[in-house]
Amino acid sequence: MTAAxxxxxxxTVRLPPGADRTHAVTGVSLEVQxxxxxxxxxxxxxxxxxxxHTVMGLLPGNVRATAGRVLLGDEDLLRATRxxxxxxxxxxxxxxxxxxxxxLNPVMRCGAQIDELLAQHTALRHDExxxxxxxxxxxxxxxxxxxxxxxxxxxxxxxxRQRIMIAMALILQPRLLIADEPTTALDVxxxxxxxxxxxxxxxxTGTAVLFITHDFGVVAEIADRVSVLKLGELVEVGDAQAxxxxxxxxxxxxxxxxxxxxxxxxxxxxAGTGVQLRTRGLTKVFDAGGWFGRRxxxxxxxxxxxxxxxxxxxxxxxxxxxxxxxxxxxxxxLIEPTGGEIELDGERVVRLRGDAARRFRRKxxxxxxxxxxxxxxxxxxxxxxxxxxLNFGAGRKGAWLRAGExxxxxxxxxxxxxxxxxxxxxxxRQRIxxARALAVDPEILIADEAVSALDVSVQxxxxxxxxxxxxxxxxxxLFITHDLRVAAQICNRVVVMRxxxxxxxxxxxxxFERPRDAYxxxxxxxxxxxxxxxxxxxx
Amino acid sequence: MxxxxxxxxxxxxxxxxxxxxxxxxxxxxxxRIGGALLVLLTLVSVLAPWLGTVDPTLIDPxxxxxxxxxxxxxxxxxxxxxxxxxxxxxxxxxRDIYSRVLYGxxxxxxxxxxxxxxxxxxxxxxxxxxxxxxRLDAVVMRVMDGLxxxxxxxxxxxxxxxxxxxxxxxxxxxxxxxxxRVVRLTRALVLSIREEPYVxxxxxxxxxxxxxxxxxxxxxxxxxxxxxxxxxCAFAILVEAILSFLGVGLSTDVPTWGNIMAEGRLxxxxxxxNVLFAGVFLALTVLAVNVLGDGLxxxxxxxxxxxxxxx
Numbered sequence: 001m002t003a004a005x006x007x008x009x010x011x012t013v014r015l016p017p018g019a020d021r022t023h024a025v026t027g028v029s030l031e032v033q034x035x036x037x038x039x040x041x042x043x044x045x046x047x048x049x050x051x052x053h054t055v056m057g058l059l060p061g062n063v064r065a066t067a068g069r070v071l072l073g074d075e076d077l078l079r080a081t082r083x084x085x086x087x088x089x090x091x092x093x094x095x096x097x098x099x100x101x102x103x104l105n106p107v108m109r110c111g112a113q114i115d116e117l118l119a120q121h122t123a124l125r126h127d128e129x130x131x132x133x134x135x136x137x138x139x140x141x142x143x144x145x146x147x148x149x150x151x152x153x154x155x156x157x158x159x160x161r162q163r164i165m166i167a168m169a170l171i172l173q174p175r176l177l178i179a180d181e182p183t184t185a186l187d188v189x190x191x192x193x194x195x196x197x198x199x200x201x202x203x204x205t206g207t208a209v210l211f212i213t214h215d216f217g218v219v220a221e222i223a224d225r226v227s228v229l230k231l232g233e234l235v236e237v238g239d240a241q242a243x244x245x246x247x248x249x250x251x252x253x254x255x256x257x258x259x260x261x262x263x264x265x266x267x268x269x270x271a272g273t274g275v276q277l278r279t280r281g282l283t284k285v286f287d288a289g290g291w292f293g294r295r296x297x298x299x300x301x302x303x304x305x306x307x308x309x310x311x312x313x314x315x316x317x318x319x320x321x322x323x324x325x326x327x328x329x330x331x332x333x334l335i336e337p338t339g340g341e342i343e344l345d346g347e348r349v350v351r352l353r354g355d356a357a358r359r360f361r362r363k364x365x366x367x368x369x370x371x372x373x374x375x376x377x378x379x380x381x382x383x384x385x386x387x388x389x390l391n392f393g394a395g396r397k398g399a400w401l402r403a404g405e406x407x408x409x410x411x412x413x414x415x416x417x418x419x420x421x422x423x424x425x426x427x428x429r430q431r432i433x434x435a436r437a438l439a440v441d442p443e444i445l446i447a448d449e450a451v452s453a454l455d456v457s458v459q460x461x462x463x464x465x466x467x468x469x470x471x472x473x474x475x476x477x478l479f480i481t482h483d484l485r486v487a488a489q490i491c492n493r494v495v496v497m498r499x500x501x502x503x504x505x506x507x508x509x510x511x512f513e514r515p516r517d518a519y520x521x522x523x524x525x526x527x528x529x530x531x532x533x534x535x536x537x538x539x
Numbered sequence: 540m541x542x543x544x545x546x547x548x549x550x551x552x553x554x555x556x557x558x559x560x561x562x563x564x565x566x567x568x569x570x571r572i573g574g575a576l577l578v579l580l581t582l583v584s585v586l587a588p589w590l591g592t593v594d595p596t597l598i599d600p601x602x603x604x605x606x607x608x609x610x611x612x613x614x615x616x617x618x619x620x621x622x623x624x625x626x627x628x629x630x631x632x633x634r635d636i637y638s639r640v641l642y643g644x645x646x647x648x649x650x651x652x653x654x655x656x657x658x659x660x661x662x663x664x665x666x667x668x669x670x671x672x673x674r675l676d677a678v679v680m681r682v683m684d685g686l687x688x689x690x691x692x693x694x695x696x697x698x699x700x701x702x703x704x705x706x707x708x709x710x711x712x713x714x715x716x717x718x719x720r721v722v723r724l725t726r727a728l729v730l731s732i733r734e735e736p737y738v739x740x741x742x743x744x745x746x747x748x749x750x751x752x753x754x755x756x757x758x759x760x761x762x763x764x765x766x767x768x769x770x771x772c773a774f775a776i777l778v779e780a781i782l783s784f785l786g787v788g789l790s791t792d793v794p795t796w797g798n799i800m801a802e803g804r805l806x807x808x809x810x811x812x813n814v815l816f817a818g819v820f821l822a823l824t825v826l827a828v829n830v831l832g833d834g835l836x837x838x839x840x841x842x843x844x845x846x847x848x849x850x
Contacts, residue, residue, distance in 0.1 A: 334739055358745045366743050374736040378758040384737075388744030433740070440744055 004071075005175045005208030006032040006055065006093075011068035013050050013059070013232075024050040024063065025232040032176065035206040037199070039219045039240065042229035043255070043455040044426075048212045051229070052178045054078075055210070056095050057085040072176060091121050094169035098181040100161035104153040110164050111137075111149030114171055121172055136167045141197060159190035163197065170201060177202075180212045187319035188482065192526035195221050214455065216259045217485070217529030220244055228252045244532060258460035260485035262527055264508040269312045269492050276476055277308035277331065277364075277444060281340035284326050300326035302500035303340065308444065313470065313477040315491035315508065317484060317523070323500035324480045328448045331478065332366040333357060362392060365437035369449035371429035375421035381432050382417030388440035399439075406435035409472075410465060427458035431465065438469070445470075446478045451486060463490055484527050488512060496520045560838075569834025576827035580820070584644030592638035593623055595794045599633035607812050627816045631806060636799070640816050643794040647776050648824065650710055650795075654775035655768045657714045662721020663764065667752060669722065670729025680726070683719040691716035695778060696787050704789055713778045717771055724767055728760045762836045769832030773825035780821070796821045 008031070013024045025047040032038040042048040053059050055070055057077060070077040072092055080088065089095075097103040105113055111133055118129040130149075137145035140163040153161055162182060169177055179198070183191040199222050202209050213219060219226055223240035228249065236249040247253045284301040301323045308314050316324045329335045331342065333352070342349050349360050368374045375384055382403050389399035404414035410431040421429055430450060437445055447466065451459040467490060470477050481487050487494055488508060495505040496517065504517040515521045524530070564570050583590065593613060602611045607628040613635075614620040627636040669679040686694070698712035732738060733756065741755050780797025782788030784804070791798050796817040803813025 329739075332743055334743060361743055361745050364743075366740070368736040368740065370736055374740055376735075376737040376741070376755050376759070379754065384740075387741060387746060391745040391747070391750075436740065436744065 003034055003073075004031045005034045005036075005073070006210065007069075007071040008051070008055070009069045009071070011051065011054060011070060012066050013047070013054055014064055014066045016062040020045075021232070023066075023232055025054075025229070027068070028229070028232075028234045029068075030227045030234065030237060032208045032210050034175070034208050035202075037202055037209040037211055037222055037224045039211045039213060039223035039226045040229060041213060041216065041219055041226055041255075043214060043457065045231065046229040047232040048214075048229050049180055050232075052095065052180050052210065052212055055176075055178060056089060056093065057082075058095075087121075090117055090174070091172050092174050093176040093178065094172070094174045096162070096165045096169050096177070096179040096182045098184050100158050100165055100185065101153075103165055104161055106153055108152075109149070110151055110153060110156070114164070114168050117168060117171055132171070133167075136171045137164075139201070140164075140167045140170075142167075157190075158186050159194060162186060162190075162194055166194075166198065166201070170205065170207070173205065173207070175208060177207050177209045178212070179209060181214070182211075183218065184213070184215070188484070188526040188528070189319065189522055191218075191528065192221075195528065198222065215528060216244070216256060216456070217527065217532075220529030220532040228255070255456060258457045259529075260460070260463070260483075260489040262485050262488050262512070262524075262530060264488045264491075264512050266313070266490065266492050266508065269309055273309045273311055275307045276310040276345060277306075278343045279304055279306045279327075279331070279340065280343070281305065282327070282330060282337055282342060283339040284323075284330055284335065285338045299500050301330060301337075304497075304500075304502055306495055306502065306505070308476060308478060309493075310476055311474055312492045313479055313490050315479045315481060315487040315494040316497055317481055317487050317494055318497035319482060319523070321499065322497040324482075324497050325448055326500075327497070328366065328446050328478065328480050331444075332364055332446055333361055334366070358392075362440045363442055364444045364446065365440060365442035366446040366448060367430070367433045367437050367450045369452055371426045371433060371453060374433050375429055377421055379420075380417065381419055381421060381424075384421075384432065385417065385436045385439050388436065392440060402439060403435070406438055409438065409469065410435045425458075426454055427462060430454065430458075430462055434462075434465070434469070438473070442475070444476045444478060446480070448480045449482065450479075452481065452483065459486070466490065484512070484524060496523065564835075564838050567834045567838045569830050570838060571834075573827045573829070573831030573834055576823060577831060580644060580824055580827065581648060584641055584648060587638070587641035587645070590641060591624075591626075592641055593635050595634060595638040595642040596792055597634060599629075602629050602633040603631055604806070604810055605629040605633075606810075607816075628810070628812045630799075630802060630810075630813050636813065636816055639794040639799050640796065640820055643796045643799055643817065644820060644824075646706060646789065646793060646795040647779060647797065647821065649706065650713065650779045651772040651776040651824065651828070653710045654713045654717065655772035657710065658717035658721050658771055659764060659768050661714070662718045663725050663757075663760070665718070666722040666725025667729055667756070670726040671733065671748070671752060671756070676726075679722070683722050686716065687719045687723075689716070692778065692781060695782060696785065699782060699787050704787065706789065706793075709779060709782060709788055712782070713775045717775070721764070721767060721771070724763060725760055728763060729756055732756050732759050761839060765832050765835050765839070769828045772828045776821060776824060 009029050011028045012026050015022060015024050028051060030038070040048045040051060054065050055077060057080070059065070065078050072088065077085065104110070114133045114136065115129050118124055118132060124132065134145045134149060137148055142148045142160060142163050148156070148160070156164070183194050186194060195218065211222065219240060226238060226240050226243045227234055228236040228251065230251045236243060236247065236252045243252060244256065247256055282301055282304040283299070286298045286300055304327055316327060318324045330337050337350055344360065344363065352360055382400060385403040385406055386399040389402050390396070394402065400417070403417055407414045407416055412428060412431055424432065451462050454462060463486065466477065469475065479487065479491055491508045493506060494508045494511050496503050496511065496519065498519050504511060504515065504520045511520060512524060515524060597615060599613055602613065605611060605625045605628045607626060608624070609628065610622060610624045612620055613623045623635065625635055625637065627640060629635055665679060669676045694716045695712040698715060699708055702708040738751065738755050741751055776796065779788060779795060780800055783795055783798035784801030788797065789795055791802065799817040800814045807814050
């Protein structure tokens with residue numbers, strides 16, 4: 001029996017009045033043993049970050065822990081003074097944040113930021129500290145530690161920055177490491193590397209880790225044990241393998257069933273459907289820079305050739321910076337290509353102006369990633385959905401009637417039309433965005449990471465809805481995603497992009513099971529929880 | 540199945556009545572307090588002739604430097620004389636400060652509000668243009684930078700010197716240096732709003748540029764601009780005072796809070812009431828405008844309204 005590095009007993013945290021519930025977490029008890037990696041899983045709003053911040057003593061002033069104990073070793077952190085907490089942070093416990101871009105100070109060299117911790121907490125001399133920082137940088141497998149030591153954060157990639165964060169967290173050899181969604185902002189291949197690194201370091205040092213995530217794939221990769229949090233209450237705790245394969249609580253079961261399987265589900269389209277949209281040598285170059293000095297050129301899309309077949313779901317998958325969103329925006333006519341052609345039903349549609357552009361827009365609609373920013377906060381849902389038909393000459397009454405029908409189609413009440421976007425949840429907003437796109441009777445619907453910002457259970461619902469709508473309205477769907485699981489679930493064919501180029505395309509089963517390109521293979525190998533069969537319950 | 544849906548949608552098509560917005564405005568305590576105070580100050584200056592005042596420009600050497608509350612005989616130029624209580628005392632020319640403060644409110648309020656509205660109006664037009672028509676941007680913004688390079692007060696002095704000092708010229712002279720600031724703010728707002736996905740979404744459902752500006756961009760610039768407007772209003776009242784103090788603004792025949800304080804400053808150590816009462820009114824006005832602005836910002840933004848039940 002090993003000792004518990006962290007023991008949380010009956011923790012209750014009260015939210016300020018006016019929040020959507022009175023308590024962020026109620027009666028949460030969990031333990032993290034020494035040398036153990038405990039995953040705390042939950043959807044947004046489950047209170048998982050609140051737990052992490054309570055332990056670190058970093059709760060905002062108006063949020064207070066009202067009951068329970070948080071024991072780090074034998075010391076109750078809820079009763080520790082600020083001064084004591086400050087000492088403990090860094091020495092005894094450390095935290096890694098989600099956003100490696102903002103968690104580092106942009107005007108301080110990386111080495112200096114790590115060095116600061118040593119200077120604060122130890123009595124080491126300058127040269128000793130320097131040596132130790134270099135050793136740590138090497139330890140987190142950063143190439144050329146001396147160069148990284150002298151680099152500013154903006155000179156490093158996201159994955160490298162997260163390694164710096166890990167180095168910072170571990171340099172004082174804390175007993176407890178809290179990682180709050182440390183890989184969520186990273187690309188899958190980078191995520192896989194960081195997860196592997198964390199696992200190795202943890203095994204080596206025996207640090208207890210409380211790993212907060214929403215992603216069951218990540219859980220399957222690294223967890224020893226899992227705690228599942230639902231709206232501030234702990235519903236299930238157990239051994240990772242046991243929870244993943246034999247979940248006891250219905251909520252855990254539902255969450256696991258919502259994770260899309262990596263096994264392609266849809267068959268390729270039967271032969272005989274024609275090409276609806278075709279791109280030839282489609283290129284977009286962004287010029288950055290001012291009047292003077294050197295300009296930076298970024299080729300976001302480089303001679304992209306895609307055929308979109310009528311009635312199919314085509315996925316474009318790739319990591320950030322692969323140019324997949326640029327292609328979506330080019331096809332939706334939101335930006336002009338630098339070169340190349342787009343043909344819709346055999347007609348050239350690039351560089352359209354005025355009425356011709358509007359006619360084209362009507363046929364191709366787009367749903368964006370961020371449901372919170374895709375709706376104008378100052379206009380009612382009805383105004384948003386009816387805007388399209390009104391623009392294309394529908395009467396006021398007709399447009400609103402149409403909006404009401406669409407609300408039913410996306411399974412919302414027509415009464416929702418009078419409300420403002422802030423009254424809806426992310427999933428509901430995404431339904432509204434879909435209704436808005438459908439309001440002008442498009443033939444092609446582009447979904448640009450349309451489910452990426454949603455919780456896994458909500459994501460499953462939206463995917464189901466899209467599938468249903470596609471069948472009902474015989475839409476052609478272009479689905480842009482970084483998530484191979486999502487692509488596997490709803491696409492007939494996929495296009496894999498990297499650095500603006502198409503590296504592989506074909507029927508989804510073929511690409512996923514027999515990838516020809518090395519990059520595609522790397523991408524599939526990096527998908528977290530690959531060895532685990534999720535999503536038996538997805539429709 | 541069709542009927543209730545049609546009814547619901549038709550019902551939804553009726554725009555939210557203006558009355559609802561008003562009710563929401565009047566429920567907000569900031570709007571209530573700020574608005575009431577501003578209305579009170581306006582009423583007091585409009586109704587000055589009926590509030591026991593005398594001619595604010597009436598000079599009476601006998602009644603110089605009276606303390607607040609003193610009673611004294613006042614002789615007019617036509618030879619009449621009557622007894623008058625100097626609620627706020629008199630200044631070094633024997634003019635009744637109470638009357639001057641009340642009458643002075645007229646000019647100060649007009650200048651403050653007019654400058655705020657005018658600079659917001661022109662700043663908004665130029666800012667929207669610069670933010671949305673990128674070709675014009677560089678040219679327009681360089682002109683604005685040029686204007687901003689000249690200290691505001693100096694520019695105002697120069698402008699007043701070009702014309703004869705009068706209320707409209709003072710308003711104009713204070714407005715011109717304010718415009719670039721509003722332009723910068725508006726342009727920055729427009730630049731960030733135009734990148735919002737909801738603007739792109741509106742473009743992709745075929746919304747024309749003008750409609751886009753009017754319906755999607757403009758409403759989202761309102762909150763910060765209202766706040767800016769309240770600052771400008773308060774600042775304009777002060778600048779008017781500074782202009783008067785420097786002797787380039789309105790002459791003391793036209794009492795304003797600014798020139799009352801400017802004149803009183805000379806004797807501040809002996810007779811602080813010369814400055815104090817005008818200052819209190821000025822401070823109250825600025826406070827009222829700021830509180831009102833806060834309230835407006837909150838109530839005009841649907842996100843701040845009470846969260847309804849989810850459907």
